[in-house]
Structures are given as C-alpha cells and as structure tokens.
Amino acid sequence: xxxxxxxxxxxxxxxxxxxxxxxxxxxxxxxxxxxxxxxxxxxxxxxxxxxxxxxxxxxxxxxxxxxxxxxxxxxxxxxxxxxxxxxxxxxxxxxxxxxxxxxxxxxxxxxxxxxxxxxxxxxxxxxxxxxxxxxxxxxxxxxxxxxxxxxxxxxxxxxxxxxxxxxxxxxxxxxxxxxxxxxxxxxxxxxxxxxxxxxxxxxxxxxxxxxxxxxxxxxxxxxxxxxxxxxxxxxxxxxxxxxxxxxxxxxxxxx
Amino acid sequence: xxxxxxxxxxxxxxxxxxxxxxxxxxxxxxxxxxxxxxxxxxxxxxxxxxxxxxxxxxxxxxxxxxxxxxxxxxxxxxxxxxxxxxxxxxxxxxxxxxxxxxxxxxxxxxxxxxxxxxxxxxxxxxxxxxxxxxxxxxxxxxxxxxxxxxxxxxxxxxxxxxxxxxxxxxxxxxxxxxxxxxxxxxxxxxxxxxxxxxxxxxxxxxxxxxxxxxxxxxxxxxxxxxxxxxxxxxxxxxxxxxxxxxx
Ligand SMILES: Nc1ncnc2c1ncn2[C@@H]1O[C@H](COP(=O)(O)OP(=O)(O)OP(=O)(O)O)[C@@H](O)[C@H]1O
Ligand SMILES: [Mg+2]
Numbered sequence: 224x225x226x227x228x229x230x231x232x233x234x235x236x237x238x239x240x241x242x243x244x245x246x247x248x249x250x251x252x253x254x255x256x257x258x259x260x261x262x263x264x265x266x267x268x269x270x271x272x273x274x275x276x277x278x279x280x281x282x283x284x285x286x287x288x289x290x291x292x293x294x295x296x297x298x299x300x301x302x303x304x305x306x307x308x309x310x311x312x313x314x315x316x317x318x319x320x321x322x323x324x325x326x327x328x329x330x331x332x333x334x335x336x337x338x339x340x341x342x343x344x345x346x347x348x349x350x351x352x353x354x355x356x357x358x359x360x361x362x363x364x365x366x367x368x369x370x371x372x373x374x375x376x377x378x379x380x381x382x383x384x385x386x387x388x389x390x391x392x393x394x395x396x397x398x399x400x401x402x403x404x405x406x407x408x409x410x411x412x413x414x415x416x417x418x419x420x421x422x423x424x425x426x427x428x429x430x431x432x433x434x435x436x437x438x439x440x441x442x443x444x445x446x447x448x449x450x451x452x453x454x455x456x457x458x459x460x461x462x463x464x465x466x467x468x469x470x471x472x473x474x475x476x477x478x
Numbered sequence: 479x480x481x482x483x484x485x486x487x488x489x490x491x492x493x494x495x496x497x498x499x500x501x502x503x504x505x506x507x508x509x510x511x512x513x514x515x516x517x518x519x520x521x522x523x524x525x526x527x528x529x530x531x532x533x534x535x536x537x538x539x540x541x542x543x544x545x546x547x548x549x550x551x552x553x554x555x556x557x558x559x560x561x562x563x564x565x566x567x568x569x570x571x572x573x574x575x576x577x578x579x580x581x582x583x584x585x586x587x588x589x590x591x592x593x594x595x596x597x598x599x600x601x602x603x604x605x606x607x608x609x610x611x612x613x614x615x616x617x618x619x620x621x622x623x624x625x626x627x628x629x630x631x632x633x634x635x636x637x638x639x640x641x642x643x644x645x646x647x648x649x650x651x652x653x654x655x656x657x658x659x660x661x662x663x664x665x666x667x668x669x670x671x672x673x674x675x676x677x678x679x680x681x682x683x684x685x686x687x688x689x690x691x692x693x694x695x696x697x698x699x700x701x702x703x704x705x706x707x708x709x710x711x712x713x714x715x716x717x718x719x720x721x722x723x724x725x
Contacts, residue, residue, distance in 0.1 A: 225558075225587040232584035236570075239581065243572035306611075307568020311625070314532045315585040316557040466536075472491055472526065474534045 233325020278436035292370025296326025297381040362431030369424035375457025379464030424449040481664040482508040487540035500526040502688040515679030523688040524668040560633040561626035565641030586629040596624040616647025636667040
C-alpha cells in the first residue's frame with residue numbers, strides 16, 4: 224500500500240511540474256509533432272507506397288515510446304539534481320523500483336498523448352489506416368519493454384555520474400534507435416554494427432512494427448532473449464549504481 | 479533508552495587525488511527525547527555522520543542502530559520514522575508550498591491532512607499558496623521543517639538548520655525545535671553557532687577531523703576544558719585545526 228503511495232507521488236510530482244511550467248507541455252505535444260511531421264512528410268514526398276508510409280509512422284511512435292520509457296525515471300533524478308533537492312528525495316522511504324515504476328507510468332501517459340496525436344494527424348494528412356493490430360500491439364509492448372530495460376541503465380548512470388552525463392543520456396537512446404534500424408533494415412550497416420544491432424531489443428521491437436506494416440518479419444526468439452538479457456543487465460547495473468552512489472556520498476553532494 | 483547508537487563508525491571517501499577520512503571510529507549514544515548537538519570545524523565530518531544516519535550514505539565500518547534497527551540493513555524502514563532538515567537545501571522550482579508538501583506527504587504515505595497539520599504547526603500555512611523557490615530563506619527553512627514533520631518523526635536530524643537565517647528567523651526556528659522536543663522528538667543538531675548549541679542542546683559532542691574529542695553537557699565540557707564559554711571549549715578542542723589554518 225505504501226509503495227502505491229510513493230509511486231503515486233512520482234506521478235503527482237510530474238503533474239504539478241507540468242502545471243507549473245506550460246513550456247513542458249510542448250515537450251509532449253508540439254516538439255514530437257514537429258519531428259514526426261518532418262519525417263512523415265518527407266516519406267510521403269519520396270514514396271506513394273502505403274506500407275512504407277505506415278511503417279514510418281509506426282516506427283516514429285516506437286521511437287517515442289522507447290525514448291519516453293528510457294528517460295522518464297532518470298528525469299526525476301535530473302530535476303531534483305538541477306534543483307539541489309536530490310537528497311530530499313533519497314531520505315524518504317522511496318525504493319528504486321518505485322521510482323522506476325513511477326517514471327514508467329509518466330512515460331506511459333506521455334506516450335498515449337503523443338501516439339494519439341501522431342495517429343490523428345496521420346489519419347488526416349496521410350489517410351493512415353490501422354495495420355495488423357495483433358502484431359502492432361506486440362510491437363508497441365516490445366518497444367515499452369526495451370525502453371524499460373534501457374531506463375534501468377540510464378537511471379544508474381544518472382545517479383552515478385550526475386549532471387555531466389545528462390546530455391549523453393538524452394542522446395543515448397537516439398543513437399541506440401538509429402543502430403536498431405528504426406525505419407530501415409539493420410543490414411545497411413557494416414557487419415560489426417549489424418551484429419551489435421541484433422543484440423538490442425529495440426531492433427526486434429522495430430522489426431515487429433515493420434511487420435505490422437507488412438514489411439519483413441520479426442524474430443520472437445531474438446526479441447524475448449534480448450529483452451531478457453537487457454532487463455537483467457539493467458537491473459544489475461542499476462542496483463549496483465545506487466549502492467555505489469550511497470558509498471561515494473554522491474546523493475548528498477550531487478550538483 | 480538510546481534512540482541512536484553508533485559504534486566504531488568510519489568513513490573514507492576515495493577520490494582520484496586523495497583519500498579523505500571523514501569519520502574515524504566514532505562511538506556515540508543519543509538518548510530518547512534528547513537534543514544532542516554536534517559541533518566541529520568545517521570539514522570535521524558532521525554532515526557525513528548525519529547522511530549516514532539519514533540512510534543516504536553508507537559507512538565503511540561500524541554499526542548504527544536507530545530506534546532499535548540497524549541502519550545498514552533497514553534504512554528504508556528507518557527513513558519512514560525519521561526526517562531531516564538541512565540548511566541551504568534546494569527545492570523543486572515553481573511549485574507552491576501546499577503542492578510540494580502534498581508530494582512529500584505521499585512519499586511518506588501521509589494523507590493531505592498531515593500536510594495541513596505540518597503547515598499549521600510551522601506557521602507556513604500563511605504561505606501555502608506561495609511558490610516555495612521564491613520564499614525567503616527563513617520561510618524556506620520553515621517549509622523544510624514542515625516537510626520534516628510530515629511523518630511525525632521520532633528522530634529529527636538537523637544539519638545547520640539556522641544557517642543563513644536572520645536573527646528573527648533563527649529564533650523562530652529554535653522555538654519550533656524546542657516545541658518539537660517537548661513533544662518527545664529526539665533531535666540531533668549540527669551548528670556553528672555556539673550560543674544556539676548552548677541554548678538548545680542537552681548534551682554536546684565536539685567532532686574534529688572525523689573523531690569525537692569530547693562529549694558532555696555544556697557545563698561538563700566547560701569544566702573539563704577549563705573554559706568559561708562554549709566557544710572557549712570549542713577553540714581549545716579544535717586548536718590544531720586553527721593552527722593549521724593560520725600557517
Ligand atoms: N561525497 C564526498 N566525496 C569526497 N569527499 C567528501 C564527500 N563528502 C564529504 N567529503 C569530505 O569529507 C570531509 C568531511 O565533510 P563534511 O561535509 O562531513 O564536514 P562538515 O563537518 O559537515 O563540514 P561543514 O561544517 O563545512 O559543513 C571533508 O573533508 C569533505 O571534503
Ligand atoms: Mg556540513
């Protein structure tokens with residue numbers, strides 16, 4: 224029960240911070256839409272193939288999901304660090320997993336808003352129609368899990384390395400997404416990069432989204448194995464990072 | 479009964495350039511209902527000790543028991559029953575007192591009524607709709623005290639709670655702390671203000687270079703240090719630090 228209160232606290236905090244600064248609203252409406260339109264309009268310009276267009280729209284949603292889930296838990300830490308109030312958070316009984324779940328719920332809410340916006344705009348501008356629903360739902364779920372796995376590592380780095388790492392953490396997921404072949408097959412890469420891409424859960428999640436648009440086929444086996452691998456690596460790394468930060472006194476002195 | 483029992487506590491911070499011994503074999507008992515003062519020069523290890531008690535820093539050696547539980551193994555349970563106020567803390571920007579306290583109340587699984595009680599008790603109620611980050615230092619410290627009262631703590635850790643406050647604000651803070659102590663809350667307080675320590679504390683420990691060099695009532699310390707003031711005691715006990723600084 225207390226855990227639920229603390230998770231709720233993370234969500235409540237996000238709501239009051241959003242209310243306090245309306246510019247934050249643009250982070251979940253205007254800016255994602257601008258990025259989306261630039262890609263989707265370009266795609267519509269170079270191709271009339273409906274499947275390709277659908278794939279690009281779904282992949283953009285997938286990218287956004289991975290990004291939101293990856294960054295949101297660490298974002299809580301970042302905001303507290305910028306405000307000099309990080310210790311105030313860590314002296315409360317909140318557990319790391321509660322912070323993660325709180326971040327993921329915020330990510331989920333933001334994703335719903337953005338996804339509805341993308342699909343709405345796509346329906347009007349590109350006469351987008353829903354593709355294979357079963358595969359689509361699986362693809363979205365796989366993107367969520369991949370984002371969660373990377374969020375464990377992101378949170379760990381944010382706690383361990385502090386503000387110097389924040390720029391890197393924002394760029395990290397974009398780099399991962401690009402290597403994961405978001406709108407294209409990973410075979411475009413030379414072999415070492417292509418091989419690395421196979422080890423990322425995002426690659427297989429994006430393959431599922433492509434499959435939902437009738438392009439290519441995803442490997443469920445690889446999807447499950449890589450997701451589990453990164454969830455395990457992430458969990459171990461994150462819990463090590465928190466232990467390490469408590470030992471170095473970082474949580475008190477982080478600026 | 480001891481509310482806080484520290485034995486053989488050590489902490490070394492390792493950095494690329496050097497290793498800093500922040501705490502060296504500290505042993506201390508703080509009684510239930512006591513106001514215990516921790517005095518020491520800059521860098522003596524006061525904040526490090528408070529951080530270990532608050533469960534945000536882990537010690538290298540030794541054990542700390544608070545409210546009968548081991549801090550190393552049960553720090554999350556202990557955190558539900560204690561709280562902390564620091565001087566010079568930051569707050570999340572652009573949020574009102576009421577909303578920010580409501581957020582912290584949720585973190586302690588406390589209903590909104592608890593937040594209202596804490597606001598009334600500390601007087602911050604009249605600033606409930608003000609933005610906390612815009613408040614003056616005095617009011618902001620009252621906000622932090624209200625935050626620290628949310629969970630009705632049995633132990634309150636105070637790290638320089640009056641630092642940077644004007645005479646009125648510091649006085650208000652001390653009055654609130656006394657009132658809290660009358661309600662049976664154990665207080666552990668660090669300060670650089672000797673008068674404040676003398677006024678508030680039942681017992682005082684002087685910490686110097688990570689070691690406890692004296693513990694007792696202000697009267698006992700004065701007698702054993704052959705000094706008429708607490709400042710004299712402090713200067714005698716930490717003379718070495720002063721000498722080093724002047725050379
Ligand atoms: N996270 C940390 N990493 C490295 N060194 C640290 C860390 N925290 C504290 N120290 C060092 O440990 C020593 C004790 O610091 P601490 O902050 O506990 O002193 P203090 O008694 O609170 O001093 P002040 O009166 O200035 O607040 C200092 O030399 C400080 O530089
Ligand atoms: Mg200090």
